[in-house]
Amino acid sequence: MASLSQILGQIYTMAMLFFSVLLLELAILVRGAACASARCSITTDQFLKIVDKKAPSGRYSAAGTSGFPAAECSVCLSPFEEGDEVRKLKCKHTFHKGCVDTWLQQDSATCPLCRRPVLPVDVVVKHRNHQLRESYDGGDEEITIMLYALHGSIYTIYTS
Template sequence: MAGLSQIWAHIYTTTLVFFSILFLELVILVRAAAGSIHGCKNRPITTTQYLKLVEEKNPACRYKTGLRMESLECAVCLSKYEEEDEIRKLKKCNHTFHKDCLDTWLQQDWATCPLCRSMVLPEEVVVNYWRHQNYQEFDGSDEELIFLLSALHGNYIRRFL
């Protein structure tokens, strides 16, 4: 009799796992379909695409001693500009920074000038970038599957694994 109840417990667990996996696959399918319906405008953008947009809006150039600039040092790293340093001047507010310093700032902040906080990129671009940074998707690995199943069904499944 104990053997029969153990068989039923295994069948129940297998069925539970099967339907959990089926549910997860349906969720992934629906999310993918919803993303394609909303179109490209609301899709998350990668860091590479984000930095490319920054470059298009505010192209970088090389620092030359003869350039007329209001500041001779980068407000992010506080070091002076040296000959041939790559710098980026923001078009909206005319503040200048080292290219790498500003790019790092823009990736960590909400795409604003470090000095005056004016927007460097349109808000929708920034939101889509942060959506990509915070986007977590199930990639199908065994470890994630076990974690998701244990989260769905508690410790019950662990007794049989």
């Protein structure tokens, strides 16, 4: 009788574990679908197109300075050379296009010098969402932690 009770207890535990994993997977699926339909992320290409609209790039010309008064890029500290593609932000600071574009993607989309916002916060958040989704490898580590929190030591019995 005791062994039947143990077997039923193990079946119950396994069923709870199965349904917990099923619920977690369903929650992940629903969240992903909701995020995709609500357009809560933008790709890096879309992000850079918005940057181009807000602060168009141009070519550096030392002769007429082409509206770019700075002599060097404050991100890489290299001097501007004739024909370099540069981007002048609304705050009037000028940088190499590649340098400032990389900065804007990694930082909170502010000027590297004065920290004035270059893009609206919602655009930055949507881009961060996309970056986080790309960096998530879909591993089971988070599910393991959630299951352990739900079931405590019961889960460790069956995984060891």
